[in-house]
Amino acid sequence: MTENTREITLDEAKKLYNSSEESKVFLLSKFTKEELEGKTVPTQEEFNKFFEENIFTLIDNSKTKFLDNNGNVSKTPTSRIELRNSDDKWFFDYNYEQKNQHFWYSYYRVYTIFMTKISLQDDDRHRLMKSMVEKHFNLHGVIPYMIN
């Protein structure tokens, strides 16, 4: 730091951020929007907690379906499971069979819920979802995809 420069901390910048448009523009040249507006990437624990408290609680286990390879409801148990809400709308569709493993989550009923609350870049979303699926569904090596 030279004689003519001074430090500004993130806390100081946050206080100044909404004081004027000029301050906002200036501070955005020094810090990211996420830093200044407090939208930080959640930790894995926070992300999991959000799912446990806000998404999984919407699942109605009595609506659980077992699907065949074509995605139709099967009369016999299968390795492809669909979890639904009380309105019989799907939330998660996954197959634990090693060869055909997949994990899909609903754009409307899962993705939009957590993205409203936690604005995530794709990279962070993939990483957090992958780890959440490993923890809760014990599915390893599968990349969760959102589906309409």
Next chain:
Amino acid sequence: MPENTREITLEEAKKLYNSSEEAKVFLLSKFTKEELEGKNIPTQEEFNKFFEENIFPLIDYSKTKFLDCNNGHVSKTPTSRIELNNSDNKWLFDYNYEQKNSRFLYSYKRVYLIFMKQFSLHDVDRNRLMKSLVEKHFNLSDIQPLRNQ
């Protein structure tokens, strides 16, 4: 074959089997009860079909539960340990698809007794047939299904 001995086929033995108590005792020394009474070991297809028609229809999917993998208590969140129950909320199957802790349990009272009434199976045949059934329907490989109370 020595000069003083003759062959008796299973077909011949079956015809003779119920003719007298002496014949029965004698033939049971030559053949198994299952062979003589026609209780053949089912093929895998027959065994699977029996499950599809008689056991799986007993499952009430609305009673499906996800269990805590560690203590077996009902979990509020999805897990890899699944319990399939009948309409009385009594368990039929309890399995965990997680690779490290994979296992498959079936109920003694509500599964084992039903299929054993139909097919009188030796342990080795029962284990083989159950293993293959679980591979086909549950896509769980390399698991030896176990019956549990």
